Amino acid sequence: MTDYIVRAAAADYQIRAFAATTKGVAETARKAHNTSPVATAALGRLLTAGAMMGSMMKGADDVLTLKIKGSGPLGGITVTADSSADVKGYVNNPMVLIHAKPNGKLDVSGAVGKGELTVIRDIGMKEPYVGQTALVSGEIAEDLTYYYAVSEQTPSSVALGVLMDKDTNTVRQAGGFIIQLMPDASEEVISALEKRLGEITSVTALLESGMTPEDILKSLLGDMGLQILDRMPARFHCNCSKERVRKAVVSVGRKELENMIAEGKPIEVNCHFCNTNYEFAVEELREILTECDH
Numbered sequence: 001m002t003d004y005i006v007r008a009a010a011a012d013y014q015i016r017a018f019a020a021t022t023k024g025v026a027e028t029a030r031k032a033h034n035t036s037p038v039a040t041a042a043l044g045r046l047l048t049a050g051a052m053m054g055s056m057m058k059g060a061d062d063v064l065t066l067k068i069k070g071s072g073p074l075g076g077i078t079v080t081a082d083s084s085a086d087v088k089g090y091v092n093n094p095m096v097l098i099h100a101k102p103n104g105k106l107d108v109s110g111a112v113g114k115g116e117l118t119v120i121r122d123i124g125m126k127e128p129y130v131g132q133t134a135l136v137s138g139e140i141a142e143d144l145t146y147y148y149a150v151s152e153q154t155p156s157s158v159a160l161g162v163l164m165d166k167d168t169n170t171v172r173q174a175g176g177f178i179i180q181l182m183p184d185a186s187e188e189v190i191s192a193l194e195k196r197l198g199e200i201t202s203v204t205a206l207l208e209s210g211m212t213p214e215d216i217l218k219s220l221l222g223d224m225g226l227q228i229l230d231r232m233p234a235r236f237h238c239n240c241s242k243e244r245v246r247k248a249v250v251s252v253g254r255k256e257l258e259n260m261i262a263e264g265k266p267i268e269v270n271c272h273f274c275n276t277n278y279e280f281a282v283e284e285l286r287e288i289l290t291e292c293d294h
């Protein structure tokens with residue numbers, strides 16, 4: 001996998017910028033969840049945003065969660081990421097099939113519908129930081145741009161894209177960028193950036209033409225004093241394990257466990273994030289019951 005995020009600044013730190021290539025992230029998610037093309041695009045876009053937004057956090061244990069709840073057939077999308085750009089996620093209804101838009105593009109907004117976007121940052125404080133805004137289009141990038149403006153008062157431009165290979169139904173390109181204006185940004189910098197952003201085609205078209213995340217940032221900010229700060233790998237990664245799932249089974253309580261044992265059949269527990277199934281034999285359930293204190 002060659003997925004990574006580039007972090008950069010421009011115009012003497014009046015602008016900060018992130019750009020990512022995430023084909024591997026989106027394709028790993030597609031395979032894990034067996035998602036339809038439109039579900040792959042929606043999930044891949046939110047995973048790409050999650051990886052970049054995760055990389056903005058500082059602590060090794062910080063966790064970012066992005067949740068989209070929509071009235072459309074996808075039902076919802078959940079993504080979590082950490083500060084090293086490990087990201088995982090799922091859609092509620094992975095098999096959704098929906099007509100493409102008249103221009104041939106996958107209808108992500110139609111699959112998402114109307115609803116809300118919630119951003120939760122757990123950075124080790126007593127309470128996590130939670131922000132929520134209404135979806136403005138359901139295309140995800142625009143929804144995050146709106147979220148940043150309204151909930152965090154940070155003018156931002158978010159672009160996200162997933163391009164499917166129509167023959168194989170696998171992910172051909174995925175990536176995105178987030179460009180943010182710092183509070184001290186001058187009118188000059190703002191209008192120069194707006195002009196550049198207005199000229200850009202889709203991010204997947206840029207990746208498809210062979211451009212790297214660095215190239216994309218150069219094309220946007222190259223004449224504005226772009227400084228590439230670092231480059232960080234991104235990957236779809238779930239930290240579930242049988243041991244972690246076992247703790248969840250312990251927490252269901254004595255009565256429920258006794259019922260499961262009485263059924264006399266193994267149980268299967270599914271990790272929503274990576275779709276891995278963990279099986280617990282009746283014998284294991286009996287053992288878990290002895291650890292149960294409620």
Ligand SMILES: [Zn+2]
Nearest residue numbers: 238240271274
């Ligand atoms: Zn998992």
